Amino acid sequence: MHSLTLLYKALLRLYPQDCRAWCAREMRDAFQRAAEEHRVLGRAALVRFGLAELSGLLVEAGAAWIAKVTSSRYMRGFWIPTTMRRPGQSPEDWCPPGARVLSDVLEAQKRVDFHLRHMMDAISDHDFKRARFHSEEDLRARNQ
Amino acid sequence: MRHVEQQPEASGRPLTESVLLILLSLADKPRHGYALMKDIETLSAGRVRMTTGTLYGALRRLVEDDWIERFDQEDTSREKQAYRLTSVGRRQMAAELNRMKQLTRAAAARLRGSEACIP
Numbered sequence: 001m002h003s004l005t006l007l008y009k010a011l012l013r014l015y016p017q018d019c020r021a022w023c024a025r026e027m028r029d030a031f032q033r034a035a036e037e038h039r040v041l042g043r044a045a046l047v048r049f050g051l052a053e054l055s056g057l058l059v060e061a062g063a064a065w066i067a068k069v070t071s072s073r074y075m076r077g078f079w080i081p082t083t084m085r086r087p088g089q090s091p092e093d094w095c096p097p098g099a100r101v102l103s104d105v106l107e108a109q110k111r112v113d114f115h116l117r118h119m120m121d122a123i124s125d126h127d128f129k130r131a132r133f134h135s136e137e138d139l140r141a142r143n144q
Numbered sequence: 145m146r147h148v149e150q151q152p153e154a155s156g157r158p159l160t161e162s163v164l165l166i167l168l169s170l171a172d173k174p175r176h177g178y179a180l181m182k183d184i185e186t187l188s189a190g191r192v193r194m195t196t197g198t199l200y201g202a203l204r205r206l207v208e209d210d211w212i213e214r215f216d217q218e219d220t221s222r223e224k225q226a227y228r229l230t231s232v233g234r235r236q237m238a239a240e241l242n243r244m245k246q247l248t249r250a251a252a253a254r255l256r257g258s259e260a261c262i263p
Contacts, residue, residue: 023200026225030177031196056195063201114210 002039004050005032011054014061016068111141159240162202165192167229167237170212174228177203203227211236 008031012024031053038049119134169175169183177199185193206212211233217226229237
């Protein structure tokens with residue numbers, strides 16, 4: 001494996017664990033393909049690409065940590081990373097019963113937040129038809 | 145082309161360019177990460193080249209906000225996970241494009257007016 005890819009892989013560890021579980025593999029694959037493409041363009045192009053990617057990775061890893069610490073929505077969505085379903089794994093194989101209930105609650109909470117947010121936006125825009133729609137959806141989500 | 149935290153949920157506000165480009169790229173068909181990077185470069189005529197960090201940061205937030213969704217691709221390509229627009233994302237994109245059209249019309253009208261005033 002190329003040293004740039006190894007460095008990239010090492011820097012991916014700077015991300016919070018839940019982020020890594022979500023997309024580290026995909027990021028690495030996309031990076032490898034882009035790196036292969038730049039490699040044929042010459043050393044200068046590869047160095048420029050590498051610098052942009054690695055600095056972008058550092059910035060985004062910092063941003064992910066800030067989001068993790070400051071955003072309650074983030075915490076709600078990701079606070080038990082071990083319950084995240086792997087690609088290709090069916091929901092039945094994935095969740096232990098307790099975690100399933102927790103996951104449903106988190107999902108319902110997410111829907112409630114979503115409709116509440118959009119209802120407030122609609123009211124501030126004086127779009128009462130849209131506000132009513134989100135209000136009804138909010139009620140439905142709460143009753144589920 | 146930086147962090148887009150909170151942008152997706154700010155309905156009614158202009159989208160960042162990176163978010164708009166991602167939505168536009170997914171408008172015609174689902175794509176995986178690398179294909180998105182390439183398509184965004186093409187869409188912006190080479191002006192915007194998103195790094196993987198920026199792209200996946202934005203994708204994660206858009207998935208959280210239900211503007212796009214991730215799914216397993218059926219084919220045997222290198223990337224198994226792909227992204228597609230949800231109805232919410234499509235509506236937000238349409239709203240943003242309408243906003244831009246309105247702005248363009250207003251700007252064109254203003255420019256025509258100013259040219260007419262030149263002696």
